[in-house]
Amino acid sequence: MPNDTAAELKAHSGALDMRAYGRAIRKSWWLVLLLAVLGLGAGVLITAKATPQYQSSITWFASTPTNGDGTPLQADQYAQRRVNSYVGLLTSEKLSDLVVEKNPALTRDQVQSSITASADLNTVLLSATVTASSPATSLAIATGVADTFGTMVQQLENRGTDNPTVVLNVVSGPTLNPVPVSPKKTLNYALGLVVGLAAGLALAILRTILDTTVRSPQALRELTGAPVLATIASDRGARRSPLIVDRSAQSGRAEAFRQLRTNLQFVDLQEPVRTLVVTSSLPDEGKSSTAANLAVAFAESGRRTLLVEADLRRPKVADYLELERAVGLTDVLLGGVDINDALQPWGNLPLTLLASGTIPPNPSELLGSPVMAELMASLSTSFEMVVIDTPPLVPVTDAAIAATLADGAILIVRYGRTSRADIAAAVRSLDAVGARNLGSVLTMVPPGGGASYGAARYNTYGAESPTRSKRLRLNRKGKRVEESNAERHAPLPSSFDRSSPPSADRPRGRRAAPSDDGEI
Structure with a gap:
């Protein structure tokens, strides 16, 4: 299925839509320039080798x-x-x-x-x-x-x-x-340039027509039938600093996550979102680091936030936060560990992590068990916001199962990589279980590729508190958090009641492993 620009070209077959052609050419300007230079070079080479x-x-x-x-x-x-x-x-x-x-x-x-x-x-x-x-x-x-x-x-x-x-x-x-009457240098140079330019223009338009990925928020909104909550710009520094803290807290990328947080708060005032599933169509679209940064953004606003690493197949969230995942969600669901010992506070923010724990052989069964439903209900009463990182929707059913336990789900879509067919399949998976599709997020958007307010138009918007940044840096290096757990969240009800705070000696400080794509 062609992308949005290609759809415009096909929709106006018989009538020239100069804007659609212009967007297709502008998107592949480097290809047009390359072939024009190659055509000119071919004209020069042929002229040089021709016998006068x-x-x-x-x-x-x-x-x-x-x-x-x-x-x-x-x-x-x-x-x-x-x-x-x-x-x-x-x-x-x-x-x-x-x-x-x-x-x-x-x-x-x-x-x-x-x-x-x-x-x-x-x-x-x-x-x-x-x-x-x-x-x-x-x-x-x-x-x-x-x-x-x-x-x-x-x-x-x-x-x-x-x-x-x-x-x-x-x-x-x-x-x-x-x-000499031949070769005609000027004519050969001009012909080579024109032929190369024509080939470049044709390939640029053909490349757009054959492109099946999504490259604009408008196309994504039409495909999913849900709002695009944010567009996250591509950032080379994300590989070194995946979280929006320290210097990254003042970046345009950080502002885009705050915009996502705000949009989620107002997506439905009658049914506010308190438990949120973050998923994608396929791996390597930036869902795990999006979940981590969204949790940081909620915690920055003062809301008691829990980040659940429910991707029990390829967990990454604990690496981003530099915390341990040896004990976590799997161990709690199997009854081997009390919830109090599995929760890990992070930084000076009201943010807590429930890591994945031991990798189980049956993730789908665990996430769909009654114990998981009871745990989510208990956690949602203790925290003001619960962000759940889950596996992709197309390869496995884990995210669809988890979405039924949450107030809604957001779909992460990678710019220029996720195909329209995979996005449609992911939306169908959510619809099949009756999950609430809150909207989508377009990630890794290049400059000028359709990024929104915070992601493209501004490098920074305001300055974060230097004191806060300093405290976070010290904390991420392993310094103990001084605030008590009572300041973080209310007591848990039922069998998941926290009788004691998590151990302060729990090891944390594992170095964050960058994602495969270097983007959040």
């Missing part, structure tokens, strides 16, 4: 003597008709043999192929052009033609009589043009 050609020219005047039986007009018309026949004689083998007799170094084929003849319309002028790779050869052949062609015509026309019917007189040449 030189021309010599001759012009005859054909006349018919008049007698008492005809008028001058009749004689002139007769001469015009005869001149047209002489055009063929100039490239005949007979004339070539006569020229070779005068220049033994030449061959018949060489002479015959070098001569081009023409007759001016409604005149008695006959012209011959001799083209050769050597100026001396061109002039030698032209001289031989000038010397022998008139005599040959006399023999053919007059048949040895003393009263010629047609007389040919050389009126110009043989003249050598000292400047």
Whole structure:
């Protein structure tokens, strides 16, 4: 299925939509430029390798003597008709043999192929052009033609009589043009450039038509039928600093996450979102780091936030937060660990992590168990916001199962990589279980690729507190958090009631592993 620009091109077939073509060309401007340069280079190369050609020219005047039986007009018309026949004689083998007799170094084929003849319309002028790779050869052949062609015509026309019917007189040449007539440098360069440019434009439009990925928020909104909550710009620094803290807290990327947080708070005022599933269609679209940064953004606003690492197949959230995942969600669901011992506070923010724990052989069954539903209900009463990172929707069913336990789900879509078919399949998976699709997030958007307010138009918007940034840096390096757990969240109800705070000696400080794509 073509992308949004391609859809515009097809929708306006028969009518030229210059804006759609312009977007397609602008998107692949580098391809157009590359092929234009290659075309120009090909023109230069062909011109440099071509053998120069030189021309010599001759012009005859054909006349018919008049007698008492005809008028001058009749004689002139007769001469015009005869001149047209002489055009063929100039490239005949007979004339070539006569020229070779005068220049033994030449061959018949060489002479015959070098001569081009023409007759001016409604005149008695006959012209011959001799083209050769050597100026001396061109002039030698032209001289031989000038010397022998008139005599040959006399023999053919007059048949040895003393009263010629047609007389040919050389009126110009043989003249050598000292400047090569081929190759034509300017013409070759221009043709190469035009051909390369045309090929580039055609490939740019074809590339857009064949592109099945999503590259604009408008196309994503039409495909999912849900709002695009944010667009996250691509950032090279995300590989080194995946979280929006320290210096990254002042970046345009961080502002985009705050915009996502705000949009989620107002997506439905009648049914506010308190438990949120973050998922994607396929791996490596930025869902795990999006979940981590969204949780940080909620915690920055002062809301008690829990981040649940429910991707029990390829967990990454604990790595981003530099916390341990040896004990976590799986161990709590299996009854081996109390929830109090599994929750890990992070930084000076009201943010807590429930890591994945031991990787189980049956993630889908665990996430769909009654124990998981009871745990989510308990956690949602203790925290003001619960963000759940889950596996992709297309390969496995884990995210769809988890979405039924939450207030809604958001779909992470990677710019220029996620296909429209995969996005549609992911939306169908959510619809099949009756999950609430809150909207989507377009990630890794290049500059000028449709990024929104916080992601593209501003590098920074305001400054974060230096004191806060300093505290976070120290904390992420392993310093103990001074605030108590009672300040973080309320007591848990039912069997998941927290009787004691998590151990302060729990190891944390594992170095964050960058994601495969280096983006959140």
